[in-house]
Amino acid sequence: xxxxxxxxxxxxxxxxxxxxxxxxxxxxxxxxxxxxxxxxxxxxxxxxxxxxxxxxxxxxxxxxxxxxxxxxxxxxxxxxxxxxxxxxxxxxxxxxxxxxxxxxxxxxxxxxxxxxxxxxxxxxxxxxxxxxxxxxxxxxxxxxxxxxxxxxxxxxxxxxxxxxxxxxxxxxxxxxxxxxxxxxxxxxxxxxxxxxxxxxxxxxxxxxxxxxxxxxxxxxxxxxxxxxxxxxxxxxxxxxxxxxxxxxxxxxxxxxxxxxxxxxxxxxxxxxxxxxxxxxxxxxxxxxxxxxxxxxxxxxxxxxxxxxxxxxxxxxxxxxxxxxxxxxxxxxxxxxxxxxxxxxxxxxxxxxxxxxxxxxxxxxxxxxxxxxxxxxxxxxxxxxxxxxxxxxxxx
Amino acid sequence: xxxxxxxxxxxxxxxxxxxxxxxxxxxxxxxxxxxxxxxxxxxxxxxxxxxxxxxxxxxxxxxxxxxxxxxxxxxxxxxxxxxxxxxxxxxxxxxxxxxxxxxxxxxxxxxxxxxxxxxxxxxxxxxxxxxxxxxxxxxxxxxxxxxxxxxxxxxxxxxxxxxxxxxxxxxxxxxxxxxxxxxxxxxxxxxxxxxxxxxxxxxxxxxxxxxxxxxxxxxxxxxxxxxxxxxxxxxxxxxxxxxxxxxxxxxxxxxxxxxxxxxxxxxxxxxxxxxxxxxxxxxxxxxxxxxxxxxxxxxxxxxxxxxxxxxxxxxxxxxxxxxxxxxxxxxxxxxxxxxxxxxxxxxxxxxxxxxxxxxxxxxxxxxxxxxxxxxxxxxxxxxxxxxxxxxxxxx
Numbered sequence: 001x002x003x004x005x006x007x008x009x010x011x012x013x014x015x016x017x018x019x020x021x022x023x024x025x026x027x028x029x030x031x032x033x034x035x036x037x038x039x040x041x042x043x044x045x046x047x048x049x050x051x052x053x054x055x056x057x058x059x060x061x062x063x064x065x066x067x068x069x070x071x072x073x074x075x076x077x078x079x080x081x082x083x084x085x086x087x088x089x090x091x092x093x094x095x096x097x098x099x100x101x102x103x104x105x106x107x108x109x110x111x112x113x114x115x116x117x118x119x120x121x122x123x124x125x126x127x128x129x130x131x132x133x134x135x136x137x138x139x140x141x142x143x144x145x146x147x148x149x150x151x152x153x154x155x156x157x158x159x160x161x162x163x164x165x166x167x168x169x170x171x172x173x174x175x176x177x178x179x180x181x182x183x184x185x186x187x188x189x190x191x192x193x194x195x196x197x198x199x200x201x202x203x204x205x206x207x208x209x210x211x212x213x214x215x216x217x218x219x220x221x222x223x224x225x226x227x228x229x230x231x232x233x234x235x236x237x238x239x240x241x242x243x244x245x246x247x248x249x250x251x252x253x254x255x256x257x258x259x260x261x262x263x264x265x266x267x268x269x270x271x272x273x274x275x276x277x278x279x280x281x282x283x284x285x286x287x288x289x290x291x292x293x294x295x296x297x298x299x300x301x302x303x304x305x306x307x308x309x310x311x312x313x314x315x316x317x318x319x320x321x322x323x324x325x326x327x328x329x330x331x332x333x334x335x336x337x338x339x340x341x342x343x344x345x346x347x348x349x350x351x352x353x354x355x356x357x358x359x360x361x362x363x364x365x366x367x368x369x370x371x372x373x374x375x376x377x378x379x380x381x382x383x384x385x386x387x388x389x390x391x392x393x394x395x
Numbered sequence: 396x397x398x399x400x401x402x403x404x405x406x407x408x409x410x411x412x413x414x415x416x417x418x419x420x421x422x423x424x425x426x427x428x429x430x431x432x433x434x435x436x437x438x439x440x441x442x443x444x445x446x447x448x449x450x451x452x453x454x455x456x457x458x459x460x461x462x463x464x465x466x467x468x469x470x471x472x473x474x475x476x477x478x479x480x481x482x483x484x485x486x487x488x489x490x491x492x493x494x495x496x497x498x499x500x501x502x503x504x505x506x507x508x509x510x511x512x513x514x515x516x517x518x519x520x521x522x523x524x525x526x527x528x529x530x531x532x533x534x535x536x537x538x539x540x541x542x543x544x545x546x547x548x549x550x551x552x553x554x555x556x557x558x559x560x561x562x563x564x565x566x567x568x569x570x571x572x573x574x575x576x577x578x579x580x581x582x583x584x585x586x587x588x589x590x591x592x593x594x595x596x597x598x599x600x601x602x603x604x605x606x607x608x609x610x611x612x613x614x615x616x617x618x619x620x621x622x623x624x625x626x627x628x629x630x631x632x633x634x635x636x637x638x639x640x641x642x643x644x645x646x647x648x649x650x651x652x653x654x655x656x657x658x659x660x661x662x663x664x665x666x667x668x669x670x671x672x673x674x675x676x677x678x679x680x681x682x683x684x685x686x687x688x689x690x691x692x693x694x695x696x697x698x699x700x701x702x703x704x705x706x707x708x709x710x711x712x713x714x715x716x717x718x719x720x721x722x723x724x725x726x727x728x729x730x731x732x733x734x735x736x737x738x739x740x741x742x743x744x745x746x747x748x749x750x751x752x753x754x755x756x757x758x759x760x761x762x763x764x765x766x767x768x769x770x771x772x773x774x775x776x777x778x779x780x781x782x783x784x785x786x787x788x789x790x
Contacts, residue, residue, distance in 0.1 A: 008579070008586035008596070027548045031581045052612045052633070053620065060619060061612025080555045099413075109759075132758075133733040139715045141651040143637060145716040150725055152639070152649065154564025155550055164629035164639035164647050168563055169549020170609045179571075183578045184403070184755035190581055193402035194589040201403070202758040209736050212725060213754040214565045217456025219737065222722040223749030224455060225448065230718060234559035238447070242538060244547070244559035252559050254547065256536040320534045322542040324560060327617040327624055330545055330607060338528040341604050342614065351721055354618030359571075359608040360579035361525075363506075363597040
């Protein structure tokens with residue numbers, strides 16, 4: 001049950017006081033990177049274990065979401081359990097939490113209390129709106145972070161009014177905040193490592209700011225010119241042709257054909273080489289002005305093709321394109337298989353389970369070796385952690 | 396021009412061989428965290444400088460995208476310039492690149508060559524499909540990563556067929572890959588720090604795998620049950636009511652009212668308290684079955700309200716909700732202002748420019764102090780870097 005040799009965070013000790021998505025996603029990434037993560041759950045477990053499909057009471061998602069972590073259960077209102085948490089904190093490098101702002105303090109476990117136990121502890125706090133500001137105490141949900149951070153306004157077809165702008169389809173604001181918390185935590189640990197004078201830190205990451213960080217040039221453009229970026233649907237206003245086209249089987253094909261060379265190859269591949277030579281399509285600026293005509297010409301071809309066939313034709317012509325992969329497409333794809341992006345893993349609770357690779361690979365460490373164990377049952381490591389690990393810490 | 400004291404990566408030295416979005420976004424985050432980032436651009440600059448609006452030839456987005464970085468220009472085909480790059484590598488902790496796989500090797504600057512100069516260098520490589528596998532050499536675009544990684548399939552209204560699934564509206568796959576590269580890089584540097592035996596590493600991050608990492612429980616569910624997750628539009632199939640509702644002014648209001656307590660407050664706020672007591676809405680499972688009726692009741696109220704008014708009513712009732720913020724909403728919002736999420740910064744090339752805060756804040760460092768300088772002109776730091784910094788390195 002030790003980290004694989006060769007993982008970069010081997011030796012880093014992290015306590016997770018997390019629930020649902022953001023903090024647990026942060027620590028899952030850190031655990032994939034080799035850190036020891038002790039996930040502290042209430043006696044009835046992280047409520048995320050109740051989400052989605054189950055097999056004999058075990059959440060399927062948790063096989064991935066909880067992988068490589070040690071799970072212990074503690075009741076943070078109970079003084080004995082609180083003492084155990086302090087012992088865990090005493091031997092840890094960092095802690096990640098995503099309670100509502102103020103909750104950790106109400107448990108008597110705010111940063112001051114934690115730093116009294118361990119002055120070098122790095123504390124990463126994730127919340128909907130951050131640890132201060134007028135919205136601090138508002139209830140936060142991932143969907144709200146996506147809406148307030150500016151992303152949901154953009155995820156729409158322009159002028160669409162009968163149907164609301166769709167969500168991203170995943171818990172994007174929780175994921176982004178978790179990623180930033182993990183990044184900030186490791187950065188703070190790097191800054192402290194090897195410096196005996198250094199003190200611990202408190203990192204404040206919020207869902208809204210995490211989403212807002214992806215708004216590219218929209219903020220300076222608004223400030224300088226008053227422009228408000230509007231939704232562009234499947235197209236990109238400043239590049240043409242790049243769009244998503246309906247095929248004969250009702251599936252969609254995304255094509256990025258906007259560079260001059262690729263555009264010529266695309267027009268040849270769809271049997272319209274003469275269009276590439278016309279002045280109104282001679283460069284990207286001209287093509288953007290006449291994009292409707294171009295998109296119509298491309299659609300006239302795609303609607304005669306199955307999506308996979310059209311993709312093969314354009315692949316052969318070296319035109320960047322992709323079907324919109326669903327989970328079946330991902331699992332069956334030869335590149336996903338060759339890169340071990342999808343791996344079959346033995347889960348003692350669920351049987352054979354498909355896991356995604358960690359999103360980074362380090363030379364010499366196969367993706368498979370980064371899955372050391374699957375998400376455990378709540379409290380599965382109580383004995384190991386509270387007897388063995390804490391014995392080592394306080395001999 | 397030194398990092399603010401108190402930033403966690405103060406002292407970490409990074410060379411960027413990046414262009415467009417993914418690698419430059421990774422190093423911008425690292426620079427926000429206090430690292431020294433030397434961005435190496437071709438003599439005519441990173442082509443991203445030609446994107447979007449310009450003021451007197453200076454890209455507006457680059458004020459943010461290039462902030463806190465030193466810019467130098469080198470022609471990597473020129474032996475003298477290549478020697479300068481090796482000198483930069485010799486004094487660096489890490490390098491980030493996002494050429495197409497094989498390009499760095501064609502320059503004679505592959506990992507083996509870089510490690511010959513600096514055996515402890517951490518090299519983070521970002522590409523569309525990764526450094527191996529059958530699609531390695533395919534041209535990659537952000538839109539393709541989004542499509543192949545599984546996200547574009549989900550960003551749609553269910554059954555929608557006349558209009559294609561919209562893009563996320565930002566370069567999400569580049570951003571995610573940049574974030575993972577930054578996280579992996581700092582993790583590798585943490586692993587090496589203080590260990591004189593440790594060697595440098597090569598990190599392989601790809602756009603497709605980065606997007607695929609956000610697919611939650613969809614992969615294990617497909618593996619166990621053969622389920623293929625389908626788009627859910629603005630709703631969440633397993634929670635009700637949570638959706639996005641049209642208001643009288645044509646704007647949309649996202650409401651997350653699916654917990655039992657919040658649901659009762661929501662029904663009272665819209666003047667339909669009797670619905671909260673009915674058996675067919677008694678709990679989330681029942682509400683999911685009768686969601687169409689609930690959504691209709693909520694819409695009957697929202698279409699009589701301006702979005703901002705409806706938001707205020709629900710705020711007062713402590714029902715999580717948000718308009719879909721556009722850039723104007725973000726800039727004018729009191730919480731964004733209080734948290735310094737939007738900051739006015741003096742840019743010597745552009746005048747006063749609005750910058751977003753770094754997406755993490757560290758105790759004692761105001762967001763404003765994390766913007767040390769704005770994105771510089773290409774080659775602005777040639778003299779500083781090639782004379783002063785390299786003199787220090789090779790006395």
